[in-house]
Amino acid sequence: MVRRAKKALARGGKRFFEKALFAGRRLLVERNLDPARDSVIISWATYSPWLQDAEFRSCHAAIRSHTLVDVYRCWELWHLLGQVRAVPGDVLEVGTWRGGTGALLASRAGGLGLGAEIVLCDTFTGVVKTGAQDKGYRGGEHADTALPVVQELLRRLGLANVRVLQGIFPEDTGGSAADRTFRLCHIDVDAYRSAKDVLDWVWPRLATGGVVVFDDFGFASTAGIAQLVHEQERRTDLVCVQNLNGHAVFVKTAG
Ligand SMILES: C[S@@+](CC[C@H](N)C(=O)[O-])C[C@H]1O[C@@H](n2cnc3c(N)ncnc32)[C@H](O)[C@@H]1O
Incomplete structure (x- = not known):
């Protein structure tokens, strides 16, 4: 039998x-x-720590209809924020769409008692700065959202540690966070130029030991992000983890 x-x-x-x-x-x-x-x-890997984490599961259930990011990458954001709890600074996300990953990060920061502000940035009119590297994008994708959609999610989850900035980052909105230090930056903007501009802006503001998480790493439609990571990964002030779940992660090792 x-x-x-x-x-x-x-x-x-x-x-x-x-x-x-x-x-x-x-x-x-x-x-x-x-x-x-x-x-x-x-992958044949079976370790699935999110299944055992009640706090993550409850948060993920609340945000999953507001995100394009799969549970593996959501878990990694959740886990990484815990890993940098001793690093000083706020949290920046550029590419918020309907607020799913941003709310996840805010909820995690609250649970960890970080006292950090979560700064969420989006045009709310879709992807910008597309170029020849971004074969899957022409500009304007993911415009099916609006600032109140994110505000309503944050309100529903009782998340008060968040600031939402509307406009192209960093040109329109970077100024209002320019005096901050960050411990984690989530770049989820789909296009090479936008991702590079965010990286250049945040790097001098990232605390040593802080992390930059690139979403879109390894997808055919967002090949510009892989190009950017490959251009930058040999720098001597970082360690790059090419995580083949769709993320690449830079850990800042020198100020
Ligand atoms: C794939 S969506 C983000 C997905 C989101 N993180 C989630 O949880 O599903 C990409 C977003 O990046 C935004 N975006 C792209 N470039 C940007 C820029 N330079 N400044 C602000 N927002 C940008 C777009 O408007 C779009 O909403």
Whole structure:
């Protein structure tokens, strides 16, 4: 009985991976990707710490309809903010859309008792500064949001430690946070130029030991972010973690 169940499970698992691999190959063809350089990553890793963290699960359930970011990356943001709890400074997110990851970070900061302000920035009119590197974007994507959508989420979750800035960052809104130090910056802007401008702005304001998390790292539609990370990762003032879940992380090692 047990042996039969095990066999059925193995057959089911094999079929699942075959299907996933087939879908992956189709994706490569559809997106005109080079199989010598790109593959769809299917991991056998099983460790899933978010399943056991009641505080995370409850927060994630409340924000999941307001985010485009999957649970793995949400968990990583949650965990990383805990990792930098001894680093001084506020938290910056550029690319807030409907507020999901921003509210997650604010909720985590509150739970940790950081006393940090969470600064959330978005145009609320969609992606800007697209260029030749950003093949999946033309500008204006993700405009299906508005400032009150984020404000309502923050109100519903009782998050008061947050400031929301509307406009292009850093040109329109950077000035009102220019005197701050940050411990974590989440860059989720989809386009090379925007991401580079945010990185250049935040780096001198990032405390040593602080982290910059690049969303969009490793996706075909946001190849400009991978380009930016590759250009910067050999700097001597940081350690780069190429996390193949869609994040790259810079840890600032020198002031
Ligand atoms: C993928 S969405 C962000 C997703 C969000 N973090 C979530 O939880 O789902 C990207 C957002 O970046 C914003 N954006 C892109 N470049 C920007 C810039 N330079 N300044 C402000 N917002 C920007 C867009 O308006 C868009 O809402």
